[in-house]
Amino acid sequence: MGFPRATEIAQLLVKKRLHPGDRAVDATVGNGHDTLFLASCVGPAGRVDGFDIQEAAIAGTRRRISADQPVVLHLRGHEEMASVVPAGVKAVMFNLGYYPSGDKSIITQPDTTLRALEAALDLLVPEGIVTVVIYPGHPGGAEEADRIKAWLAGLPPERYRTVHYGIQGRPGGSPPPYLLAIERER
Template sequence: MLLRPLEMAQEMVRGAVESGETVVDATLGNGNDALFLAKLVGEQGKVLGFDVQQEAVDASCSKLAEAGFSGDAFQFNCVGHELLGEFTEGPLAAVMFNLGYLPRADKAVITTAETTLPALEQALSLLRVKGVLTVMCYPGHEGGGAEAEAVLQWASHLARDEARVMRYGMLNAPNCPPFLVAVEKVK
C-alpha cells in the first residue's frame, strides 16, 4: 500500500531516531507530530516544540500529558521556529516541520518562507549525521505555494555530499496537493 506523504515522513523519522535522543517538532499545531516523536524517543529522550500560537502549545502539552509523558520528556515553546538555535545546541536526531495553518483555528496564522527558511537552515546545522529533517508542504492555500516553492529551492540546492534530499507526493490529485521534502544529513 502506498503511504501518504505524512506517513512517509513518519517512516523516515522512525528509521532515523533512537530512544533517548533529542528531536524537534518545529510546528506544534495540535501536537500530533510531537506525540509521535515522544513515543519514539521515550521518557529518556526530549521533544523540543515550537509554535507561535499559545493554544497550539497548550494543546500539545495536554496531548503529551494525557499520553502519560512527564514534563521532563518535552519542552514546548510559544516561540517561532526561527529561534530554534537559541533553544538547543543539538545534536538532533530528527526535526519535523508541518507547514501551513492550524486546522480549526485562525487560518490567517500561517508559516511563511521568511521564517521557515532560517529555521530549516538551523535545523539542518543542528542535525546529527544520519539525522532526518522532514517538511510537509501545503501549496494549496494562499501563501502556501510561494512557501512550498521556497522550500523546494532551498532543498534542491543543498550540497550532495552533505545531504540527501527527497520529494514525495501524489501526482494525480487536483488543487496543488501536499508533498513531503525530506533531508538526511550525510556529513
C-alpha cells in the same frame, strides 16, 4: 485504501532513525500529532522540543502530554530554535501551513521557514533527518513551496541527501501536499 499521506511517510522515515534517548524537534506543533509521535519514539530518556507561535496550539498539546513524556514546548517561532535547542538532534519535523484547529490565515512564512530549515540542518547529527510537509494548495502555500524547493536545490550534495514524496495531483484540482526530506551525510 489509498496511498499513505505525506505526514505518514514523514513519520515512517523518522521512526526508522529515532531510538530511545535521542533528541528531536517538532518545528510546527499545531495539534501535537508529531510532538506525541516523536515523544513515543525517544522515550522518557530522550527529549522533544516543540515550537509554535500560537498559544492555543501550545496549550492544547501541553494538555495531551503525560508527565513521563520528555517534551518541552516553546511559544516562539521555529526560526529561533537554535537559541534553545543544543546541537545533536536526530530528527526535526516541519508540517507547514495553518493550525487546523485555529485561524487559517495564520500560516508559516517563507522567510522564517527558510531560517528555521537552516537552523535545523545545523542542529542535526550525522545521518539525522529533517522532514518538511508542504501544502501548495492554500493561499501563500505555492510561494512557500517554490522558495523551499529553490533552497533545497542549493544544498551541497556531498553533505545532504534529499528525497521528494508526493501523490500525483488531479488535472485542474488543488495541488496535494507533499513531503521533502533531507538527510545529513555521515
